[in-house]
Amino acid sequence: MAELNLILLGPPGAGKGTQADRLGEDFGLPHVSTGDMLRAQVAEKTELGQQAKRYMDAGDLVPDEVIIGMIEARIAEGDARDGFLLDGFPRNEQQAEALAAALRSQQRHLSGVLLFEVPDDEVVRRLTGRRVCVKNATHIYHVDFDPPKHEGVCDQDGSRLVQRDDDREETIRHRLGVYHAQTEPLIGYYDRAGLLRRIDGRRDPDEVHAHARAVVATLRLEEGL
């Protein structure tokens, strides 16, 4: 039984989440986001969530074995039988090895790894330009791409717009540093395995999506689907 088992790789702010949602609709695959899954586990106060929360509250990374256990169970669920779009995992080579082992134990393999390439300065521009409403965090703007009618004021309710701590330049630069040190080695790792497909993530989201969709369609042919 052929499947389409995909990883989306790239720096923060590259648009992986958006692209995963759109590809998921195109190909009928679930978007498996480790960030969303961890937040849901914490909100539901599951045992795994409480375990993960202790690390997150202490400002530490959630250990690999906690994440891999969660992913292994998730990709074994019925909706991921024909494949999945993995976003936010693996983040380092140990996680990549653990994922390979988990797939082997389920008699499965990776179909491809989509790398969304965006230079650091563009990531900084995208993320530091974000402004959020103090009253409703779903009211999100961008100083360049989606500005409010009046600077610093929410169009929907007139509240003040602020920059989240997560979106400050020093925080973004730190996250990029972690990405370059830990996640970037995966580019060579998957390239050597013949799985890497590069996508120019600087273009607008529709163009990025069109390219990514064509790449996935080709991978699907290669899987004999």
Ligand SMILES: [Zn+2]
């Ligand atoms: Zn608002």
